[in-house]
Each structure stands twice: as structure tokens, then as C-alpha cells.
Amino acid sequence: MSQTIERPWALMRHHAGWADVFHIEKESADSVTGFYPDRETVGPPVNYSVRAVLARFPTLEAARAAREGAVAEWRKHDAAVREAEAKLREAEKAREDAWLTCLREAAAAH
Structure with missing residues (x-):
């Protein structure tokens, strides 16, 4: 039985001032597993510590909009x-x- 993840879209720090959108497929108390949908080649799922997650969102669109808003704020x-x-x-x-x-x-x- 698969568990539905309420906020499966995350922003992960790429470098200062930029975050990559990440789709969480599985999570535990200390890690998340998933993939980067915006990368040209989507390889096997990758694992990260939950500390790598900057913010979580219910939809891809919400994650992308938040990232763009944050970039604008950074540029200020x-x-x-x-x-x-x-x-x-x-x-x-x-x-x-x-x-x-x-x-x-x-x-x-x-």
C-alpha cells in the first residue's frame, strides 16, 4: 500500500540564491527519496537528508512560483x-x- 505524500514537491538548495524543484516519492523521519523533474535526464531516484529540503509544496506549480519569487527577493x-x-x-x-x-x-x- 502506498502512502500519499501531502506536500510532495520540495525546493532543494542548489547553490546560494537558487533552489531546484524536487519531487519526493518516499520519505522517512530522516530522509527523502525522489527525482528532479526539470533536469534533462531523470536518473534513478536519489536520497537526501530531510535537512536538505528548504521548503515543501503541494504542487509543482506552487514550488516553481515560490522559487521564482525567492529569486526576485534575492536579486533585490x-x-x-x-x-x-x-x-x-x-x-x-x-x-x-x-x-x-x-x-x-x-x-x-x-
């Missing part, structure tokens, strides 16, 4: 991230310059 922060990265590069350059200056001054003093 792109400019702030680029600005922070530029500031980080400047701070790292200042640290490197200070370190080299200290070493050179110490060498010159001896």
Missing part, C-alpha cells in the same frame, strides 16, 4: 552585496598595505 539585495564586497576588498587592501608597511619599517630599522 544584489547592489548592497556588491557594495559590501567592494568595501571588503578595500579593507583587505588596507590591511595588506599596513602589514607590508610594518614589515618594511621593521626591516629598515635594523
Whole structure:
């Protein structure tokens, strides 16, 4: 007898800012088994820890819509991230310059 999974569509982390739609065929307390319907070649079912599931949905359409909405939300922060990265590069350059200056001054003093 097969058990019906109430929310069989999941979003699984692919990389930062993107999630892949995954269809859960079987689940236990600590794992899910299924496949990625959007991949060109659907191979044998794969197993993941339940911790890999970012969110679950009752339909494929709901999962895809949530993913697209999340991507739009992620993109809202792109400019702030680029600005922070530029500031980080400047701070790292200042640290490197200070370190080299200290070493050179110490060498010159001896």
C-alpha cells in the first residue's frame, strides 16, 4: 500500500540564491527519496537528508512560483552585496598595505 505524500514537491538548495524543484516519492523521519523533474535526464531516484529540503509544496506549480519569487527577493539585495564586497576588498587592501608597511619599517630599522 502506498502512502500519499501531502506536500510532495520540495525546493532543494542548489547553490546560494537558487533552489531546484524536487519531487519526493518516499520519505522517512530522516530522509527523502525522489527525482528532479526539470533536469534533462531523470536518473534513478536519489536520497537526501530531510535537512536538505528548504521548503515543501503541494504542487509543482506552487514550488516553481515560490522559487521564482525567492529569486526576485534575492536579486533585490544584489547592489548592497556588491557594495559590501567592494568595501571588503578595500579593507583587505588596507590591511595588506599596513602589514607590508610594518614589515618594511621593521626591516629598515635594523
